[in-house]
Amino acid sequence: MSAKTLRTTARTVVIALILALFLFPVYWMITMAFKPQPQWAPTTGETYWFPESPTFGNFKRIFGGEPTDESGLGFLTSTPIDATDSIITSLIVAGLGTVLALLVGISTAYGISRFRAGGKLLPFAILQLRMFPPIAVIIPILFLWTYLQLNDTYWGLILIYGAVTFPFVVWLMRSFFDEIPREIAEAAIVDGCSNFGAFRKAILPLVKGGLATTALFVFILNWSDYLIALVLAGSRVITAPVFLSQIRSASTGVEFGSQAALALILILPPVILAIAIQKHLVRGLTFGAIKR
Amino acid sequence: MADVRLERITKRFGDVVALNELDLHIEDGEFFCVLGPPGAGKTTMLRTIVGLERPSEGSVYVGGTEVTDVPPGERNVSIVFQNLALYPDKSVYDNLAFPLRQQKPRPPKEEIDKRVRDAAKILRIEQLLDRKPARLSGGERQRVAIGRSLVRAPLVYLLDEPLSALDALLRLEMRAELKYLQRDLKRTLVYVTHDQVEAMSMSDRICVLRAGAVQQVAPPEIVYNEPANTFVGQTVGTPPMNLLPLRADHANGGVELRSQSFAIAGRGGDALSALAARAGQAVQFGARAEDVRIGQDAAGSPLRSRVIAVEPLGGEVIVDLDVDGHIVKAMTPPGIQIEPDELVPLSFDFTRVHVFENEGSAVYRAGGEAHLSISAPA
Ligand SMILES: Nc1ncnc2c1ncn2[C@@H]1O[C@H](COP(=O)(O)OP(=O)(O)OP(=O)(O)O)[C@@H](O)[C@H]1O
Ligand SMILES: [Mg+2]
Numbered sequence: 001m002s003a004k005t006l007r008t009t010a011r012t013v014v015i016a017l018i019l020a021l022f023l024f025p026v027y028w029m030i031t032m033a034f035k036p037q038p039q040w041a042p043t044t045g046e047t048y049w050f051p052e053s054p055t056f057g058n059f060k061r062i063f064g065g066e067p068t069d070e071s072g073l074g075f076l077t078s079t080p081i082d083a084t085d086s087i088i089t090s091l092i093v094a095g096l097g098t099v100l101a102l103l104v105g106i107s108t109a110y111g112i113s114r115f116r117a118g119g120k121l122l123p124f125a126i127l128q129l130r131m132f133p134p135i136a137v138i139i140p141i142l143f144l145w146t147y148l149q150l151n152d153t154y155w156g157l158i159l160i161y162g163a164v165t166f167p168f169v170v171w172l173m174r175s176f177f178d179e180i181p182r183e184i185a186e187a188a189i190v191d192g193c194s195n196f197g198a199f200r201k202a203i204l205p206l207v208k209g210g211l212a213t214t215a216l217f218v219f220i221l222n223w224s225d226y227l228i229a230l231v232l233a234g235s236r237v238i239t240a241p242v243f244l245s246q247i248r249s250a251s252t253g254v255e256f257g258s259q260a261a262l263a264l265i266l267i268l269p270p271v272i273l274a275i276a277i278q279k280h281l282v283r284g285l286t287f288g289a290i291k292r
Numbered sequence: 293m294a295d296v297r298l299e300r301i302t303k304r305f306g307d308v309v310a311l312n313e314l315d316l317h318i319e320d321g322e323f324f325c326v327l328g329p330p331g332a333g334k335t336t337m338l339r340t341i342v343g344l345e346r347p348s349e350g351s352v353y354v355g356g357t358e359v360t361d362v363p364p365g366e367r368n369v370s371i372v373f374q375n376l377a378l379y380p381d382k383s384v385y386d387n388l389a390f391p392l393r394q395q396k397p398r399p400p401k402e403e404i405d406k407r408v409r410d411a412a413k414i415l416r417i418e419q420l421l422d423r424k425p426a427r428l429s430g431g432e433r434q435r436v437a438i439g440r441s442l443v444r445a446p447l448v449y450l451l452d453e454p455l456s457a458l459d460a461l462l463r464l465e466m467r468a469e470l471k472y473l474q475r476d477l478k479r480t481l482v483y484v485t486h487d488q489v490e491a492m493s494m495s496d497r498i499c500v501l502r503a504g505a506v507q508q509v510a511p512p513e514i515v516y517n518e519p520a521n522t523f524v525g526q527t528v529g530t531p532p533m534n535l536l537p538l539r540a541d542h543a544n545g546g547v548e549l550r551s552q553s554f555a556i557a558g559r560g561g562d563a564l565s566a567l568a569a570r571a572g573q574a575v576q577f578g579a580r581a582e583d584v585r586i587g588q589d590a591a592g593s594p595l596r597s598r599v600i601a602v603e604p605l606g607g608e609v610i611v612d613l614d615v616d617g618h619i620v621k622a623m624t625p626p627g628i629q630i631e632p633d634e635l636v637p638l639s640f641d642f643t644r645v646h647v648f649e650n651e652g653s654a655v656y657r658a659g660g661e662a663h664l665s666i667s668a669p670a
Contacts, residue, residue, distance in 0.1 A: 181375055181377060183373040183374075183375055183376075183377035184377045184379065184380075186344050186364075186373070186377070187371075187373065187377045187379070187440075188379075188390070188394075189344070189363075189364050189365060190342055190343075190344070190364045190365060190369075190370065190371055191365065191390055191391035191394050191440075191444075192365035192366075192391060192394030192395060192396075193365065193394055194365075197394070201390075202379055205379075205381045205382075206380060206381055
């Protein structure tokens with residue numbers, strides 16, 4: 001084997017390994033979701049790499065269906081569960097949190113980019129918000145939220161999601177705004193627009209792609225949050241990831257099959273969104289990346 | 293119909309003084325060119341007129357009304373930016389319609405349509421109305437940008453180096469078109485350029501700007517023939533005006549300007565008194581290339597200069613000569629027989645020369661009874 005083919009082969013192997021590393025959990029989740037109970041909770045100690053006699057039982061189970069006890073291991077002793085409410089809760093808090101982050105973040109980004117609002121300090125102060133590990137500040141925020149009576153409420157989660165993802169919006173959108181020559185907004189102003197009119201009619205249409213990308217990115221962050229929803233809510237307001245973590249039964253402990261089924265459902269909204277805005281997405285990921 | 297008046301306008305950006313106590317009156321219906329090197333403050337001046345910059349000091353008037361604090365959209369002034377700034381996501385049609393759609397009250401659809409099509413017709417871009425700016429050529433984009441400033445029929449048009457992005461041939465064509473367009477519109481038009489040929493060929497008056505200060509405001513032929521200072525002399529005209537540092541002195545009843553190998557003597561006339569007043573000082577003697585005489589035309593001149601280079605330009609020949617260590621460019625008719633290193637007699641057309649004081653302002657212009665002539669050094 002020549003050195004060149006050796007190198008190519010080595011590279012292929014490395015890529016395949018990395019891919020496997022990332023894709024195996026996905027594969028495991030998808031297959032798990034369709035495995036009947038004895039295969040995801042094998043009492044025999046056997047590993048099922050592929051579901052034998054795949055079933056929708058796990059899906060039925062998380063939407064209140066009668067758990068099918070194919071094993072006779074006492075699955076039936078669990079009380080029925082229903083993830084519908086938690087999914088709706090997640091949609092509401094992640095969705096509105098994203099809207100909030102976008103509203104505040106886009107205005108901030110435009111102010112910084114176009115009017116140098118806040119000088120040099122503000123952009124970095126905002127970026128710095130992201131440098132805290134959430135765990136470091138979540139307890140003080142819990143006190144604050146309790147004091148404000150936002151604990152375990154929809155608004156509490158929406159506010160915190162908006163606040164946590166707002167720096168992303170600012171930094172992403174700012175780079176898109178920076179790409180636009182200031183004369184375009186100025187032309188609109190000379191043409192008779194107000195500052196806001198120029199933003200809405202001349203600038204916003206130019207950053208549609210960037211906006212779609214940012215929105216998706218932020219939505220995924222909010223949608224997949226577990227830590228914040230667990231600490232700041234979790235008794236009355238239960239998001240889907242928190243709900244997922246609590247699926248367990250008296251007999252088998254953690255119900256991996258049902259969890260996998262719910263996880264599979266939970267990755268659907270981001271995927272559907274991504275497909276819906278795909279046209280803008282491709283452009284958004286490249287537009288804004290290059291600094292002239 | 294409106295004139296534009298700038299009264300003692302100063303604009304500072306931090307420590308940078310972009311405009312320095314600018315006083316300017318642009319008359320109604322005039323094609324007014326602002327000429328100056330990069331950084332002179334040309335763009336800042338236009339932005340101040342349209343209202344995108346607020347002057348640090350001074351006032352702006354459009355049509356006799358003070359507009360210093362009136363927002364840009366209400367000044368009825370349009371601007372074509374240096375980089376055009378078309379709306380990239382909108383079709384040519386929507387680009388043109390945009391200013392009309394912002395008007396309050398908004399004109400009816402049919403009227404907008406009519407005005408967009410009229411403007412497109414004038415600029416010959418009717419066939420491009422459905423295209424996006426990205427799919428236009430440079431010249432077409434130019435027209436769209438001009439069209440966008442045209443549709444709403446403002447009182448004053450401002451154009452910031454609108455032709456600088458075009459290739460030479462297209463520039464020439466657009467230059468003529470713009471000139472005719474302004475003549476038809478009979479509106480005030482302020483045109484910024486750093487290309488003196490453009491300024492000379494298009495404008496009713498030229499304003500030469502340098503470091504935020506007005507150097508001269510005059511019709512092109514005056515700016516060319518009677519530059520207010522050395523800067524104007526060197527900015528307007530190709531090649532730039534020749535300048536020779538000389539020393540002024542009294543000499544038997546007149547004035548003499550001396551160099552190493554020649555002198556220029558002045559006799560008679562009041563015009564010389566300004567020169568005489570500078571006796572003992574350094575001055576700059578200015579002559580345009582076409583006013584430098586060499587060879588047979590300068591026969592009898594005591595000054596001999598060495599030819600450094602010969603540049604045939606087709607229509608004429610530029611000859612570079614060494615005069616006491618300074619380069620003097622002479623414009624001669626084609627077919628002149630001359631070789632580098634040759635020593636040729638050199639003189640000037642003394643009916644068209646200038647003398648500037650050392651700081652740059654003109655102190656003497658040819659004309660009247662005063663007369664200069666070249667002589668051997670004293
Ligand atoms: N927004 C600004 N902030 C800081 N300095 C500025 C700003 N705008 C202009 N200047 C400065 O003001 C001076 C004049 O700039 P201006 O753009 O008016 O020059 P110009 O004559 O249009 O030049 P060019 O021929 O390069 O377009 C320059 O020194 C420039 O750096
Ligand atoms: Mg400029």
